Amino acid sequence: MRPILSLLLISLFILPGCEETPVVMDDDNPVMGDLEHIAYEPMPYDLQIPDFFPEMIIPEENPLTVDGVELGRFLFYDPILSLDSTQSCASCHLVEGAFTDNLAVSFGVQGLPGKRSSMSLLNVGYYYNGLFWDGRSPNLEEQALHPIEDPLEMDNTWEVVIDRLQNHEIYPEMFRKAFGIKDREDIDRDLATKAIASFERTLISGGNSKYDRKFLAQEPGVPFTVSEFRGRDMFFDESEEGLPDAQCFHCHGGVLLTVNDYRNNGLQEVDDLNDFEDFGLGAVTGKLIDNGKFRAPTLRNIALTAPYMHDGSIETLEEVIDFYNEGVHYADNLDENLVIQPLGLDEEMKADLLAFLHTLTDTTFLSNPAYQNPFEE
Numbered sequence: 001m002r003p004i005l006s007l008l009l010i011s012l013f014i015l016p017g018c019e020e021t022p023v024v025m026d027d028d029n030p031v032m033g034d035l036e037h038i039a040y041e042p043m044p045y046d047l048q049i050p051d052f053f054p055e056m057i058i059p060e061e062n063p064l065t066v067d068g069v070e071l072g073r074f075l076f077y078d079p080i081l082s083l084d085s086t087q088s089c090a091s092c093h094l095v096e097g098a099f100t101d102n103l104a105v106s107f108g109v110q111g112l113p114g115k116r117s118s119m120s121l122l123n124v125g126y127y128y129n130g131l132f133w134d135g136r137s138p139n140l141e142e143q144a145l146h147p148i149e150d151p152l153e154m155d156n157t158w159e160v161v162i163d164r165l166q167n168h169e170i171y172p173e174m175f176r177k178a179f180g181i182k183d184r185e186d187i188d189r190d191l192a193t194k195a196i197a198s199f200e201r202t203l204i205s206g207g208n209s210k211y212d213r214k215f216l217a218q219e220p221g222v223p224f225t226v227s228e229f230r231g232r233d234m235f236f237d238e239s240e241e242g243l244p245d246a247q248c249f250h251c252h253g254g255v256l257l258t259v260n261d262y263r264n265n266g267l268q269e270v271d272d273l274n275d276f277e278d279f280g281l282g283a284v285t286g287k288l289i290d291n292g293k294f295r296a297p298t299l300r301n302i303a304l305t306a307p308y309m310h311d312g313s314i315e316t317l318e319e320v321i322d323f324y325n326e327g328v329h330y331a332d333n334l335d336e337n338l339v340i341q342p343l344g345l346d347e348e349m350k351a352d353l354l355a356f357l358h359t360l361t362d363t364t365f366l367s368n369p370a371y372q373n374p375f376e377e
Contacts, residue, residue: 033182038173040180045069045198050207052216052255056125062141062194064201067177070374072199074174075192077373080164082109082154089147089196092118095371098301099203104312108153115152115278117312120305122365123298125201129260133294133310136284140197145189158189165192202370205300206255209362216255224359231356234349244344246353247324250337251296257360258298263335266328267309268292273332280310289333303361317357321350 045064049056058064075081076089092106093099099121105114116133124131130138137143147153148161165171165187172184179191206212211232214222224232233239234246236253251263262281270276273291282291294310308314314323325343328334345353365371 033186034184035172035176036182038176040176042067042178042180045202047202047204049204050212050217052212053204053206054126054255056201057128058201059139059141062197064198065178067174068179068195068198069202070199071171071174071178072195072197073370074171074374075196076199077375080168081148081156081161083156083160084109087154089144090373092147092153093121095366096304098122098205098304098365100305102306104307106153108151109155110151112152116310117307119295119297120301121200121203122205122301123256124203126256127260127295130262130284130295134280134284135262135295140200141190141193144193144196144200161192162188203365205362205365207362208364209300210359211356212362214359225355227352227355228359230349231352231354232359234345234353235356243349246343246345246349247337247339248299248353251335252299256298257300258296261296262290262293263296264292264331264333265294265296265309266330266334266338267311267313267323268331269329270331278311292331292333299357300360301362303358304363317354318350321345321353325350 042065045066045068047056047058047064062068076093079085079088079091081088087109092101094101097120100118104117106118107113119133124140127140129135131140131143132146137146145158148156148158165175166184172187175181175184175187175191175195178195181187181191207217210222210224210228213219214224215232230239230241230243233241234243235248237245237247237249250259251261251265252258268276270292273282273288276282276292279291281293282288284290302308303317306316308317308320314320324338325345327340327342328338330340334340369377
């Protein structure tokens with residue numbers, strides 16, 4: 001009998017350890033979430049900004065952290081966000097296209113074409129005056145909400161996306177490390193869009209283009225050809241040789257090479273402001289004077305983002321220069337800096353302007369591991 005009695009006594013001490021001890025829910029002994037065993041130690045993200053760039057305004061409610069940015073990178077590249085798990089944010093914002101897809105318009109999961117060309121996301125963290133071509137989103141966090149449920153893009157619902165994330169193999173732990181949540185059920189769309197926005201704010205391009213090194217960083221010995229100098233003078237209207245103003249810097253000035261505003265650049269000819277095929281900013285503000293106005297995009301890496309304009313209707317930079325040189329289309333709200341008559345650029349001048357635009361190319365982000373698809377590493 002002693003062996004049996006010994007086994008029984010041993011079991012009293014061992015068996016309870018084989019099962020989770022029930023936790024009584026009261027004020028002194030609260031139930032722990034299923035993620036609280038994972039350490040939450042947020043580390044500030046060191047945002048690399050060129051010395052001559054302005055400081056980026058980071059929302060207090062969404063500070064940049066290493067884990068938050070990494071979670072955002074995963075979500076940005078993960079097709080799990082789309083209805084059939086075939087498309088991700090990166091599908092329309094390819095790193096090799098300076099975070100565009102190099103298409104006139106993008107196609108969603110149902111194979112339906114979108115209405116506008118995909119904009120570059122480089123330096124998008126500086127877009128404080130609205131996002132999208134029409135400015136309908138006030139910030140990156142709000143902007144990230146839209147593509148998920150747009151039938152012309154991912155055509156999903158946030159309810160489905162959140163269910164997938166909550167039950168995913170890796171994401172609950174990543175959300176815990178990024179935001180300190182206690183339970184996987186705390187994962188919601190607000191945290192998901194905060195993470196995506198955090199990653200997008202790190203997509204900074206500047207400092208390594210030929211133009212940056214020569215004129216902004218003022219590195220000694222950076223060569224600039226006569227043609228590139230002439231093109232720069234026309235771009236910024238700084239010529240002392242009587243070269244014409246190419247009218248570029250009025251919409252694409254400053255170190256970011258965008259004025260962060262919305263303009264009618266004369267792309268479409270209309271008799272009335274109600275005749276625009278796409279109202280652009282006007283559809284957001286409801287103001288007639290804003291019809292046909294679209295965001296003036298940055299010209300950084302412009303040589304990598306073809307085709308051009310909000311509708312992708314111009315295929316090459318040469319054609320863009322020809323469009324502005326030969327006379328834009330009039331409308332009552334045409335940007336005041338644009339002229340109806342031709343600019344007067346001859347073939348040599350157009351070649352000079354094109355040469356300067358190519359000095360705005362900075363390809364260092366193409367190989368930056370922080371911007372790459374984590375599922376292909």
